[in-house]
Amino acid sequence: MSAIPAPPTIKPRRSFGEMLRRNPITLKEMRSRMRGRRAFAVLTLNVFLLGLLVSLIYMAYAASAQVISSPSSLQSLGKAIFATAVGMQLLITCFTSSSAAVGAISAERERQTFELLRTTLLPARSLVIGKLAAAVLFNLLIILSAIPIASLSFFFGGVTLEEIAIASIFLIVTAIAFSTIGLFFSSLMRRTSQATAVATVVTLLLTFGLPVVMLILQGLLSTMVYVSSQTGVPSVEAEITRNFILWLLISISPLSAGVATLATMLDSQSALTMTMTLSNGTSITYPSPWITYTLIYLLLSLLLIWLSVRVVKRVDK
Amino acid sequence: MSPIIEIKDLTKKYGKRTAVNHLNLSVEAGEIFGFVGPNGAGKTTTLRILATLLRASSGEAFVASHSVKKSPRGVRGAIGYMPDSFGFYHDMRVWEYLDFFGACYHLREAERKRLVNDLLELVDMTPRRDDMVDKLSRGMQQRLGLARTLIHDPQVLILDEPASGLDPRARVEIRELLVELAHMGKTVFFSTHILADVSEICTRVGIIEAGQIIATGTLDELQRGLATQRAVHIGVLDRAAEAQEFLAALPGVSGVEVQPEQNHQQRTRLEVKFTGDDAALSAMLAELAARHIPIVHFSEDSQNLEDIFMQLTKSSLE
Secondary structure, three states: OOOOOOOOOOOOOOOHHHHHHHOHHHHHHHHHHHOOOHHHHHHHHHHHHHHHHHHHHHHHHHHOHHHHHOHHHHHHHHHHHHHHHHHHHHHHHHHHHHHHHOOOOHHHHHOOOHHHHHOOOOOHHHHHHHHHHHHHHHHHHHHHHOHHHHHHHHHOOOOOHHHHHHHHHHHHHHHHHHHHHHHHHHHHOOOHHHHHHHHHHHHHHHHHHHHHHHHHHHHHHHHHHHHHOOOOOOOHHHHHHHHHHHHHHHHHOHHHHHHHHHHHHHOOOOOOEEEEEOOOOOEEEEEOHHHHHHHHHHHHHHHHHHHHHHHHHOOEO | OOOOEEEEEEEEEEOOEEEEEEEEEEEOOOOEEEEEOOOOOOHHHHHHHHOOOEOOOEEEEEEOOEEOOOOHHHHHHHEEEEOOOOOOOOOOEHHHHHHHHHHHOOOOHHHHHHHHHHHHHHOOOHHHOOOEHHHOOHHHHHHHHHHHHOOOOOOEEEEEOOOOOOOHHHHHHHHHHHHHHHHOOOEEEEEEOOHHHHHHHOOEEEEEEOOEEEEEEOHHHHHHHHOOOEEEEEEEOOOHHHHHHHHHOOOOEEEEEEEEOOOOOOOEEEEEEEOOOHHHHHHHHHHHHHOOOOEEEEEEOOOOHHHHHHHHHHHHHO
16 A cells, blocks of 8 residues: 655744744634734723722822932832832733633633544644733733833832833733633633633632742741750751751742742842841842743643643543 | 455344444545444444444454454544433633644644634634634534544544534535535545435445444445336327337336326326346337337436435335
8 A cells, every 4th residue: 555645843943033924823823812902901900900009109208298209219119110010910911811821722722623633634732832822912912011010110210220121021921821820721621610610710720829828837837947056046957957848839939929028138148149148147049039920830831831742632432 | 446444244242232343344545435324223333443432342443454353542543433312511712622623633733723623614614713612503513523533643533423414505505515525535424314414425225223224325226226116108199009019129128107297298108117137228228219100308317315215214114
């Protein structure tokens, strides 16, 4: 039997942008997403909420006339506006990213189009990456829409280029990671409603649950460190272990990592490191939470993309 | 010439239930092969295995010489698959839908533009090019689905119940389209339980029951294979008793029944049970004519696909 040659699998190397432009899934998803009123409504709501919050901050500062007249206070107003805008955008990104991707695969199953796609020559990898790219691009658009509001802080000064760069990286990583989380549950579950429920719970746990766990553990571990010492002076090893656990927990949640990074930078420490002081006065330096957060969430994203591709690729048994 | 679809000892089990049981089948290039069977017989399971969507428990299947197990990508390039029930992207226009699937087969933009126009013309949907797909009737959606299966110019079309749920006109249109596709050199392998579709367009038929093929062949072959004896109807104007006596004495005739003609009272109808071949049948007619028996009607009662299907599935159940 002479086999008719299979379609070629090796394609010429293309840039990432070219790959996205050529991915039919990304194009279709972006086209669908931008059709209708939903995208317009989401973008408007985002800008409105941020504008409202920043206006409240400004009005609170303006109420105290003597504060607003001092140049250093103007800078602190600038920092406050920037931190509020970025913080609010971070929380919005966590939830919009997860929800933008949560129907990516499960909706194809529900719509009975998944099998049609699986019998084309589109590799599972392209399907997953195309869906993810569309969700991330939409969230980047939401983030971009907030720039005019955040940039109000530049009128007052106090915001450094370094802070803008870190905030941008933080938001982009959050958009990628939480979109991947949504996508993973979408590939795993048959129904979008199930995937939405699980992805929302996971997003809530990572965003608000972990900081609560961290606060509880902080109290518990501090008590344990003191109780375990016979002399009343905690051992250096116990304190280092406690601080490491807390630092790791801080870095895992977007909320705590964001707040800790901001606090570290306001304390005028380095943007790259975070220093914790032990009770004997020794300082221990850790990478700044945003660095650990970026690494952990990018690795998690890669793992979830790989798992999603495997699930999509799976032939029913 | 090697078959374009070859199924060898294919078995699919879901737990303890066997959906497809050591199935063997081959389909030649250019055929319109009807895969017929009652609900739950294993038609869709077989089609899904051929479309690389389902893994067989054992056995092998080849499409265009590509193994569904070892070379699913090769199979996907060679087939156009249309499931029994499939969805649409409701926020897409007709041309966008075809263009999107063309892109999923890595076709270039310029090539896609040309193909979309050609396919819309083929399925007679050019005027509906800019309509939203969710505004189309079920028949139109089915035609669009068929156009989608053709976007990458596959050799084989695997269609699961392509005419189910369609009104009579839409069914006829789909049937005509399948014949046209076969003329274009495509092999059409489709499952159905609408026997009229099969008898009208199929070059060969496979009847599946409880996961096993119980008969394959052309309609004529199936009829001949099943007929233990032929039933010949002869209408005579008079001398019925003489004709009955003569026919009963012929070799191969096991009985002759006289039946009144309801619409023509002057005629008599004889039903002859006969096991001879076509030559013997022709000789029977010649002998009657030589005896100057006034024959007004002479025909063989041929079984239609429905009779064959009922007989086969009944004997399989027994």
